[in-house]
Amino acid sequence: MTDSISTIRREALGALERIGDSDALSAWRAQYLGRRGAVGKLFAQIGSLPKTERAAFGQGVNALQQELDRAHEEHRALMESQVMARDLEEGEIDISLPAYPRRRGALHPSTQTHREFQTIWADMGFQVYQSRDVEEDDLNFTLLNLPPHHPARDMQDTFYTTDPKVLLRTHTSPGQIRAMRDLGDGGTKPIRVILPGMCYRQEQVTARSEIQFTQVEGLAIGRNIRMSDLKGTIAEFAKRMYSPNAKVRYRASYFPFTEPSMEVDVECFLCGGEGCRVCKYTGWLEIAGSGMVHPTVLRNGGYDPSEWSGFAFGMGPERITMLKHGIQDIRYFWSNDLRFLRQF
Ligand code: PHE
Numbered sequence: 001m002t003d004s005i006s007t008i009r010r011e012a013l014g015a016l017e018r019i020g021d022s023d024a025l026s027a028w029r030a031q032y033l034g035r036r037g038a039v040g041k042l043f044a045q046i047g048s049l050p051k052t053e054r055a056a057f058g059q060g061v062n063a064l065q066q067e068l069d070r071a072h073e074e075h076r077a078l079m080e081s082q083v084m085a086r087d088l089e090e091g092e093i094d095i096s097l098p099a100y101p102r103r104r105g106a107l108h109p110s111t112q113t114h115r116e117f118q119t120i121w122a123d124m125g126f127q128v129y130q131s132r133d134v135e136e137d138d139l140n141f142t143l144l145n146l147p148p149h150h151p152a153r154d155m156q157d158t159f160y161t162t163d164p165k166v167l168l169r170t171h172t173s174p175g176q177i178r179a180m181r182d183l184g185d186g187g188t189k190p191i192r193v194i195l196p197g198m199c200y201r202q203e204q205v206t207a208r209s210e211i212q213f214t215q216v217e218g219l220a221i222g223r224n225i226r227m228s229d230l231k232g233t234i235a236e237f238a239k240r241m242y243s244p245n246a247k248v249r250y251r252a253s254y255f256p257f258t259e260p261s262m263e264v265d266v267e268c269f270l271c272g273g274e275g276c277r278v279c280k281y282t283g284w285l286e287i288a289g290s291g292m293v294h295p296t297v298l299r300n301g302g303y304d305p306s307e308w309s310g311f312a313f314g315m316g317p318e319r320i321t322m323l324k325h326g327i328q329d330i331r332y333f334w335s336n337d338l339r340f341l342r343q344f
Contacts, residue, residue, distance in 0.1 A: 005060045008038050012068055016075050025076060032068055039065050109344045110214060110333055113321040114196055117216050120240045121194045124233065126218065129183070129193040131175030133200075137165045139174035143300040144257040152256050157202040159211075168200035172217035173257060176293070176312060179219055180301025187302035190222040207329040213318050219293070221303060221310035227260070227292060230311035234288065238266045241320070247273070249284065258291025258312055270323065278323065285323075288315045 012032045019025050032038045042061045046054055087093045107115070118128055146153055159168040175195035183191045195217040203209055220229070231250060238246040247267040255261040266287050268279035275281040290313035295305035303310075318330060325344070327333075332340045 005042065005057075005064055008032070008042070009064055009067070012038070013071060016071055019075065020079070022076075022079065025072070025079065029072055033065065033072065039068065106341075106344050108341065109321050109325055109327070110318065112344070113317045113324070114214065114216070116241065117315075117317060118194070118196065120237060121216075121218070123240075124236065126192050126194045126220075129175060129179045129195050131169075131172065131178050131195050131197060133169060133198055134161070135167060135169040135174050137167055139177050140167055140169050140171075143177050143297070144173055145294050145296045146256045150256065152254075159200050159202050169197075170201050171199050171314060172197055172215040173312070173314060175217055176219050176257070176297065177301050180221065180298075180303065184221065184302050187304060187308065190220075192220045194218050205331060207331065210318075210330050210334065212334055213316065213330070216315045216317055218313045218315075219310060220312075221293065221298070221301075221308055223308060225292075225309045225311055227311070230262075230290060230292065230313070233311070234264055234290065234313060238287070242266055242269050248287075250290075253289065253291075255289055255291055257294050257297045259294045261289070261291035264288040264290055264313070285319070287319070288313045290314070 012028075016028055019028055030037060034040070039061060042064070043058075046058055046061070049057055084093070088095070122128070140158075141150070141153055142148065158170050161167060172195045175197070179191060179193045179195065180187075183189065183193070197214060198212055199215050200212050203211055205211055218233075220233070231248075235246075235248050238248045246269065249265050249267075250262040251265065253261045253263040264287050265284035267273045268276060268283050268285050270276055270278050271283065273283040275283050279285050290311065293310040293312050298305040298308055298310065318333065321327065321333075322330065
């Protein structure tokens with residue numbers, strides 16, 4: 001019996017060496033390793049052997065199967081490399097040809113800016129808090145100190161769903177309430193977050209305004225947070241984001257959810273404050289709305305405004321993305337035109 005193992009082994013390896021094309025190789029494989037092949041027949045014999053011989057014979061057949069498998073694989077690789085060598089010799093493969101260029105994907109320019117923002121704010125201790133796009137009217141307006149019929153609701157034309165209490169957020173500020181309620185632990189813990197995301201307004205679409213755009217909201221709540229903290233924090237951000245000697249200025253403004261409120265400008269980094277087309281010859285670019293969190297908003301977030309205070313800001317990253325890449329028209333951002341997207 002062990003005879004037949006070594007006979008088959010010799011026969012199979014000998015035949016394999018002479019094989020030069022893949023049809024013959026497949027036939028060899030079927031003959032020895034196939035379901036009805038020689039090795040399979042050896043396995044079938046095991047049952048008819050005396051008990052004492054079965055184990056040794058089985059091991060022998062197993063070893064044979066593995067060896068033939070390996071030999072088959074090696075021979076296949078050898079044949080392949082011979083074919084390649086022949087093609088090379090006959091000039092069928094021109095190894096001096098340049099390779100096909102690989103098309104690499106890239107991040108959307110807006111995503112790139114958001115990542116820059118997030119890195120800077122993370123370095124300054126702000127954690128990213130993801131809030132939702134589809135929001136309740138209460139959070140988008142009422143709890144931010146904009147009760148129904150408040151005239152300031154008209155500042156933002158809103159997309160409502162079929163449920164008049166549910167809308168697409170018009171700004172990232174409703175995330176302030178969610179973050180306070182979620183992370184504030186019943187108004188007992190300080191928080192420092194940024195809330196990036198898409199916002200929606202029902203507006204005339206033009207080169208400068210879209211019905212969707214992104215914002216980055218910032219919120220810091222603590223026991224002794226003052227306006228100087230807001231000013232210092234934003235000035236530091238501007239230095240890291242725009243230029244190491246970026247100048248900022250603050251203009252009094254109005255938002256229902258902050259008091260006092262300020263608009264933040266950074267000195268135009270294109271003209272260095274001289275005045276150019278981009279800054280409309282003012283020397284300044286508006287970068288954020290901001291202010292001290294209104295006591296009513298603190299209360300709605302679960303904080304006692306006699307003990308806690310905070311600042312908030314909202315920035316629009318599209319502007320800086322457009323300036324950075326010389327994008328003339330905001331409509332390119334979300335139209336998914338590959339001719340635009342492939343440039344980044
Ligand atoms: N939510 C305001 C807007 O969209 C910006 C803002 C955020 C202002 C936070 C003050 C504080 O215009």
